[in-house]
Amino acid sequence: MKAALKVVLSVIGVLGLAVGGFYVWANMRVNGLRSRTIETHTVDFPIPFPLSEAEMAALSSPDSADAVALGGAIERGQHLVGSRYLCGECHGTSYGGGIMIDDPMLARIRGPNLTTGRGSVTLAYGPADWDRAVRHGVAPSGLPTIMPAEDFQLMSDQELADVVSYIRSMPPVDNEVVTVDMGPLGIVLVALGQLRFAADIIPTHTAAHASVPPATEVTAEFGQHLAGVCTGCHRADLSGGPIPSGEPSWPPARNLTPHADGLAAWTYDDFTRALREGKRPDGTDLQLPMSMIVNYTKNMTEAEVQALWAYLRSLPAVATGG
Template sequence: MKKWIKRIAVGVVSLIVLLVAVVFGVSESRMRRTYDVAAVTGLNVTKDPAQIARGEHLVKAVAKCADCHTADLGGKVFIEPGPMGTVSASNLTTGKGGVLAAYSDAQLETAIRHGVRSNGRPLLIMPSDEYQHLGDADVSAIIAYLRALPPVNRELPRTKLGPIGRVVVTTGAPIIPAANIDHETVPASRAAVPPVGPTREYGQYLVSVGGCRGCHGPELAGQASFEPGAPPSANITPAGPMGRWSEADFVRAMRTGARPDGSKIAEFMPWRSMATHTDDELRAIWLYLRSVPRVASSAKS
């Protein structure tokens, strides 16, 4: 009997070692893969104050970069050391520890719209699957704003995934957006950016590049969060609770972080960034959300 117990124990340990080796090998392969990105031709980065101002608004309100990279874009530890690992949102300035000086404009475009580093390897948890739809003028404005930032001296620990983080990568969860982006074909949406204004079309653009689908799902019907401890995202189609809201309710919720019944919206929802949208932008988003198909979902608001 003792021999059988010993054999079973050896077998279990061997299986665990094999699984660990597979997870490490697969995750390492995916994180070390290099991507060839087609050269971009539509950038026009200047020092024009109007372009820089547009870039600032896109960074702070629309793309919500400050939610991860902090208000001064000096970066922070996005996921604290633990089983998931350590994930840092880069210092996007030219200060000590910053990455900006090491990137050309074309390489910044590749990082923003393709989720690929200057060395060709993928960025982690970078919402490039949404940013890939940014128009050339808006990407140029974002880069112009980054170039105009004052340096921030902030050195951050290197991103390093732990065992749980490697399992997540192995399962194909959207932690490496570059793996799901077509790096050769220019999205039609990029070439057809609608004019800025309170229209359904511009609202669709803002939702597409603003990370809404990354949290609320491809159909905007809500989904479980990939962030540990975060609640599931709400169904924001007309079939969800927002279907009973008025436009004034929506604008007030985005400005104050409170629903019409007075309950608070979870801090994980970037309503503080949404609050900095213009009235026309919030109306555009509202018009678009009212037009999307009704999709039932079990996600709670």
């Protein structure tokens, strides 16, 4: 009896040591990954973009050029963050800080204060810093951030300048934010590579970015540009499947190609209803995280939804990603 108990206790002891040892390793691995310096290019672009020659020619007074350029940038920026770039989802609608994940097991992750108030992380930012943070997931220090910047890598310089102009137009908020507090499950998932840093997902940190987006027209080219924010979950070929680096509770993303498992049987009206009302053709509700994305896609213009649809219809039919 005593001998059997001894065996059981020592097995538990060995298991405990193994688990403890694994956890110490996982913590060291995560600290190592977070303290790497990531090399990126240094870009420059005007914030806001100046008016084009045609826009200049249409002005009644050339003195108003700067004010008109800023006004246009703020207006475009507001539409961009409201319809697809969703910065306010994690940085708060005031941009003074918000919540990305609040799960004690996984992590508590907060978006920092982007306004000019106390606790701002962007006060000293120039264009190159905005590029690094937003399109590469790298802080000015060179350290990788926990922000899904892979969704923004196709943003053009002008769109980024528009978004920055809009955020800079927000009233200052005083708010110091502690951004990252990893939970045990989050540490294990990051250590095992199940949750990856944006800077590791983005294939290159040195390729030039487009200066301006494709023209706002119903073309597959413009649709492909818009779909840049869908690929993080629906994958590069939009064939769907389990979401890479998604929260463990999320369902797989659906296949958006014209495949039988995807949107082959969908009409344009079905697509519009999904993006505007969050409903499938059978009337049931789309689940998180797509229901959250719908809060943005519902604000897309008609031309934007049509361009996205034109692009999705132009794709090869691909079986759902594994």
